[in-house]
Amino acid sequence: MFLKRISLMREQVPDFSQYPFDIPSIASFDQLNLASPVTFFVGENGSGKSTLLEAIADKCGFNTAGGGRNNTYETHAAESELGDYVRLSWMPKVSNGFFMRAESFYHFASHIDELQRDGNDAYRSYGGRSLHAQSHGESFLSLFMNRFNGQAIYLLDEPEAALSPQRQLTFLRIMHELAEEEECQFIIATHSPILLGYPGAQILSFDGGAIEEIGYEETDHFKITKYFLDHREKFLKELLEEE
Numbered sequence: 524m525f526l527k528r529i530s531l532m533r534e535q536v537p538d539f540s541q542y543p544f545d546i547p548s549i550a551s552f553d554q555l556n557l558a559s560p561v562t563f564f565v566g567e568n569g570s571g572k573s574t575l576l577e578a579i580a581d582k583c584g585f586n587t588a589g590g591g592r593n594n595t596y597e598t599h600a601a602e603s604e605l606g607d608y609v610r611l612s613w614m615p616k617v618s619n620g621f622f623m624r625a626e627s628f629y630h631f632a633s634h635i636d637e638l639q640r641d642g643n644d645a646y647r648s649y650g651g652r653s654l655h656a657q658s659h660g661e662s663f664l665s666l667f668m669n670r671f672n673g674q675a676i677y678l679l680d681e682p683e684a685a686l687s688p689q690r691q692l693t694f695l696r697i698m699h700e701l702a703e704e705e706e707c708q709f710i711i712a713t714h715s716p717i718l719l720g721y722p723g724a725q726i727l728s729f730d731g732g733a734i735e736e737i738g739y740e741e742t743d744h745f746k747i748t749k750y751f752l753d754h755r756e757k758f759l760k761e762l763l764e765e766e
């Protein structure tokens with residue numbers, strides 16, 4: 524693994540009452556030590572996972588709308604306001620990698636089409652054809668299988684968004700090969716209890732106003748899913764008949 528620590532330069536923060544510094548998990552953030560090639564960010568919607576992931580992408584020099592260092596294209600969604608205040612500690616430093624955000628993947632796919640039209644063999648890294656000509660889930664897997672390779676850091680925001688449970692398992696297998704055999708590092712914001720089950724991963728929770736390490740079985744994703752599957756009828760009866 525390459526990225527060892529993420530710190531917030533708190534003394535330089537202009538105002539903790541303004542976005543993004545007012546998000547509770549960011550307001551209390553000092554530093555995080557990364558202990559595994561695979562790190563997950565978990566937490567409720569709006570707890571700050573994407574905000575921190577985007578800031579890391581910004582510091583890595585990746586396009587914050589999604590992509591690697593060489594993917595420059597315009598979107599309206601791109602500025603990271605936290606990036607200037609985050610310090611990354613590497614050992615050793617890598618500059619290869621990719622920031623994938625499910626929500627703007629469409630724009631990224633159009634950018635690859637444009638590169639191809641301009642005479643580059645851009646499709647080569649994405650399974651040989653336009654990402655738009657593949658289903659949402661297929662295009663995600665094409666990216667993981669063809670574009671991702673060794674000595675690199677991959678920042679993924681909800682990669683499960685388009686993947687069936689079976690394809691999430693395929694993704695775990697691809698990630699395992701990349702982490703074990705090609706020395707790739709992953710930081711992944713996710714809501715998937717399947718992805719979170721990856722053996723040996725470090726899970727960081729953004730809930731309760733702090734970023735803290737927790738065990739798989741302590742996550743809401745595990746607890747709620749397990750309870751739901753074990754007691755589905757009772758659970759739904761209580762939920763739907765609640766006054």
Ligand SMILES: Nc1ncnc2c1ncn2[C@@H]1O[C@H](COP(=O)(O)OP(=O)(O)OP(=O)(O)O)[C@@H](O)[C@H]1O
Nearest residue numbers: 542546566567568569570571572573574575712729
């Ligand atoms: N440009 C912005 N201006 C003000 N507040 C914002 C802006 N972007 C995000 N926020 C707020 O910051 C908080 C954290 O958002 P963020 O996208 O990091 O959450 P998240 O943990 O990734 O959530 P999810 O699981 O829903 O993707 C949210 O309350 C959100 O409303």
